[in-house]
Amino acid sequence: xxxxxxDPRHKITKRGxxxxxxxxxxxxxxxxxxxxxxxxxxxxxxTYFQNEAQLEKSRLLSxxxxxxxxxxxxxxxxxxxxxxxxxxxxxCASSLGRGGHTDTQYFGPGTRLTVL
Amino acid sequence: xxxxxxxxxxxxxxxGEFITINCSYSVGISALHWLQQHPGGGIVSLFxxxxxxxxxxxxxxxxxxxxxxxSLHITAxxxxxxxxxxxxVGGGADGLTFGKGTHLIIQP
Numbered sequence: 280x281x282x283x284x285x286d287p288r289h290k291i292t293k294r295g296x297x298x299x300x301x302x303x304x305x306x307x308x309x310x311x312x313x314x315x316x317x318x319x320x321x322x323x324x325x326t327y328f329q330n331e332a333q334l335e336k337s338r339l340l341s342x343x344x345x346x347x348x349x350x351x352x353x354x355x356x357x358x359x360x361x362x363x364x365x366x367x368x369x370x371c372a373s374s375l376g377r378g379g380h381t382d383t384q385y386f387g388p389g390t391r392l393t394v395l
Numbered sequence: 396x397x398x399x400x401x402x403x404x405x406x407x408x409x410x411g412e413f414i415t416i417n418c419s420y421s422v423g424i425s426a427l428h429w430l431q432q433h434p435g436g437g438i439v440s441l442f443x444x445x446x447x448x449x450x451x452x453x454x455x456x457x458x459x460x461x462x463x464x465x466s467l468h469i470t471a472x473x474x475x476x477x478x479x480x481x482x483x484v485g486g487g488a489d490g491l492t493f494g495k496g497t498h499l500i501i502q503p
Contacts, residue, residue, distance in 0.1 A: 312490060321399075321481050321493030322438075335490060370438065381426035381445065381485055386438035 283387035285371050291393045292361055299357045300390045304373030311354050312384060313346055314370040315339070322370055328354060329376055361394045368392075397422040401482050401494035409502055414469035416497045418482030421463065428491065429456050429467050430481040438481070441467070472501045 374382035
């Protein structure tokens with residue numbers, strides 16, 4: 280499968296614990312996006328990378344959230360000191376990156392986080 | 396910040412009916428995306444529009460830049476079209492801004 284993959288697919292953690300999610304984009308894609316989606320809502324933008332550079336961060340991304348894309352390939356999203364409000368589906372998407380935000384984005388299956 | 400509104404929020408129709416889902420946004424954009432999300436979370440990009448109209452199979456998407464409005468149409472709807480359809484707009488500094496989605500159910 281050459282699509283976008285995410286790991287793990289599901290994560291249950293206790294409040295206060297740290298969690299890390301991984302996203303592997305389509306190999307030739309330069310842009311990588313992280314989104315968060317809560318039940319009944321559309322996705323919300325968190326951050327995006329152009330190659331290894333993190334170019335934009337949403338105001339939603341508190342200091343407890345950090346994302347990296349060290350070699351311009353896979354990316355990790357870490358949440359420190361998780362709170363119950365962090366429970367959501369975390370979606371990753373990638374695009375070629377030639378047309379800015381007008382490129383078609385290809386989404387991964389998501390990581391569903393439940394904070395107890 | 397762009398505000399994206401979709402209507403209706405929920406739609407139930409019979410197989411074969413012509414379906415229209417609407418999307419309005421508040422700030423001028425460079426592109427509008429229509430996405431399909433099935434139960435379990437997987438999102439698939441259906442269309443990216445910057446002007447006019449696009450057609451793919453039974454799906455048609457139109458956009459009116461002046462009116463800040465787009466529609467997604469499904470002809471000869473089928474139960475497998477049942478999904479959440481999401482409109483998203485781009486062009487600002489915060490990536491894509493998404494609507495809440497339209498939950499479509501097509502009954503046989």
